[in-house]
């Protein structure tokens with residue numbers, strides 16, 4: 001029996017990167033895990049990669065209707081929820097003068113509206129004593145060129161963590177965030193930047209990391225498991241940086 005035996009965990013955006021790494025660790029520690037993604041092929045590919053008590057659900061993170069359906073399907077399959085890791089997100093960068101409404105709406109719809117409205121859809125089916133964890137970013141406190149929209153979307157999540165932590169404390173539901181620095185995941189291949197621009201951005205960012213490297217998805221995943229565990233029972237409303245020191249210096 002693992003640390004999370006009989007616990008039900010939903011992880012949004014779990015078809016790659018930190019979400020997938022986190023799902024694997026929860027499964028290894030006995031949780032029943034619901035993994036979401038927006039791409040059916042990527043979800044199907046996970047059927048042979050993963051084992052354990054799991055459910056794969058196609059859900060567009062920015063869709064309130066999909067979020068409601070996700071919660072309904074989870075409850076029908078596994079019962080009430082204990083852990084909600086709101087991880088799905090996109091990274092795109094544009095400097096002032098080149099911003100567009102499309103750029104703004106895409107990032108805010110996926111990175112802010114999605115997680116908040118998924119928490120909203122889940123709250124009546126989240127067990128007392130459960131936990132919600134958001135995935136923010138070092139960019140919510142660091143100025144970096146091109147990230148006015150992305151960085152502020154993550155700062156909005158940081159603010160949401162504080163509010164929900166207070167709202168849900170009477171039910172002993174803890175609300176926290178992990179705040180990754182630069183992490184080696186497929187997100188870097190999905191930006192609006194050219195390969196050269198990504199290389200330049202990545203080099204600039206990793207140069208600011210005291211530990212001098214990109215982090216690994218599993219390093220974030222282990223922090224998520226800690227926050228979801230009984231070991232973190234007196235931790236709420238906070239953000240745990242997993243950034244090699246980047247935002248701390």
Ligand SMILES: NC(=O)c1ccc[n+]([C@@H]2O[C@H](COP(=O)([O-])OP(=O)(O)OC[C@H]3O[C@@H](n4cnc5c(N)ncnc54)[C@H](OP(=O)(O)O)[C@@H]3O)[C@@H](O)[C@H]2O)c1
Pocket residue numbers: 012013014015016017018019036037038039042059060061062087088089090091110135136137138179180181182183184185186187188190217
């Ligand atoms: N990697 C970093 O350096 C870094 C740093 C700080 C914070 N973060 C945050 O960490 C989180 C995870 O990112 P990652 O680095 O692990 O990247 P990733 O490998 O691209 O994972 C993101 C996951 O979210 C899914 N997703 C994206 N948009 C979605 C949507 N609209 N609906 C449903 N699923 C969606 C992706 O699916 P598709 O592949 O189908 O899009 C993927 O499964 C994000 O919130 C990101 O902002 C990343």
